[in-house]
Amino acid sequence: MHEFSVVSALLDLVTEDARKHKATGVTTITVKVGVMSGIEPELFEEAFHVCKRGTVAETAALELIRQPIEISCPCGYQGGIEGFSFRCPKCGETTIRVSDGEDMILQRLELELPD
Amino acid sequence: MDKDNSKAVEDMRSLLHKNDEVAAQTRKWLDSRQIFGINLMGSPGSGKTTLLESLIDCYQGDLAELAVLEGDLETNRDADRIAGKGVQAEQICTGSVCHLSASMVAEALEKLSLPGVNTLFIENVGNLVCPSxxxxxxxxxxxxxxxxxxxxxxxxxxxxxxxxxxVVITKTDLLPYFNFNLERCRREIQEINPQAIILETAATNATGIEELWRCIGERSC
Incomplete structure (x- = not known):
């Protein structure tokens, strides 16, 4: 249950961005959550609604985008994998590069600015 | 086009950005002292501390070259066990936090006396999810x-x-008593992480410990 740690890190980044743009509030926060990022979206959302109180993101909506694993293979294959098998589904190569699906990224923020 | 009083901002930073920054500083700090750092993870009861004790028992060099940070929610028991083996150890009590963070480690490192140390083990909080x-x-x-x-x-x-x-499969001396399919376990680890080295140990009779030291040695060169 490390979702609280991650949400509090998210809110730090959001607060930093809001301050930088002199925003008065945040309406939407979009986070890309990799399927192998170790984050449970439901728990993450729960933790977000608890932690956002009293921050600049108090009334913000959270949008989570689930990102599947994507790899690129020396054979030219780019795309997903089968289950948890981290090899190229086309040629079987295991020295692949995982290009997506293992991270949690703050993609986008919708900020409210003063009138 | 944004509405008059709203603005969309692309950020694209990892949520773990701050932790990663502190970790990068720690890495530099360890590198500058030529200390090889190891993060030991696994479930509660998977045998992490016993594995460390066994590594200490089999260490060929001077024990003053080793240092250990122990992560637990509560108690100094693990650090006491390591200190009992003659290796300096510092306990990090996380309270309710289910994993170590880079800043907890950075803070605890200041309490260790590191001159002469070449290998630092950090035993993470017992948990097979959060520390990863x-x-x-x-x-x-x-x-x-x-x-x-x-x-x-x-x-x-x-x-x-x-x-x-x-990946260390520990307590293999108990294989006769459990319905544990070693071959399937190894195969599934390989599917998930084809680059991982898989070793088997039994700390009670030091099986596999020398091989583990050899693997650590190869990686630290």
Whole structure:
């Protein structure tokens, strides 16, 4: 249950961005959550609604985008994998590069600015 | 076009950005002192502390070259066990936090006396989920999976297995008493993390410990 740690890190980044743009509030926060990022979206959302109180993101909506694993293979294959098998589904190569699906990224923020 | 009083901002930073920054500083700090850092992870009861004790017992060099940070929610018991073996150890009590973070480690490192140390073990909080994504600044990740936990743990906790450089299957002396399919366990670890080295140990009779030291040595060069 490390979702609280991650949400509090998210809110730090959001607060930093809001301050930088002199925003008065945040309406939407979009986070890309990799399927192998170790984050449970439901728990993450729960933790977000608890932690956002009293921050600049108090009334913000959270949008989570689930990102599947994507790899690129020396054979030219780019795309997903089968289950948890981290090899190229086309040629079987295991020295692949995982290009997506293992991270949690703050993609986008919708900020409210003063009138 | 944004509405008058709203603005869309692309950020694209990792949520673990701040932790990763501190971890990168710790890595530099360790590198500058030529200390090889190891993050040891695994479930509670997977045998992490016993593995450390066994590594200490089999160490060929001077014990003053080793240091250990012990992560637990409560108590100094593990640090006391390591200190009892003659190796300096510092306990990090996380309270309710289920994983170590880079800043907890950075703070605890200041309490160790590191001149002469060449290998630092950090035993993470017993947990097969949460510690996996929090970089500590170490050079090597070891994940312990024990026979009594069952052979299905790697496939059930793939995120942790993905982070491992070495997966140690511990307590193999108990294989006769458990329905543990070693071959399937190894195969599933390989599917999830084809680059991981898989070792088997039994700390009670030091099986596999020398090989583990050899693997650590190869990685630290």
């Amino acid at each position: 994504k929090f970089a500590l600044g170490t050079h090597l990740n070891i994940v312990a999976v024990s026979v009594p936990e069952g052979d299905d743990k790697p496939i059930k906790y793939p995120v942790m297995i993905r982070t491992a450089d070495i």
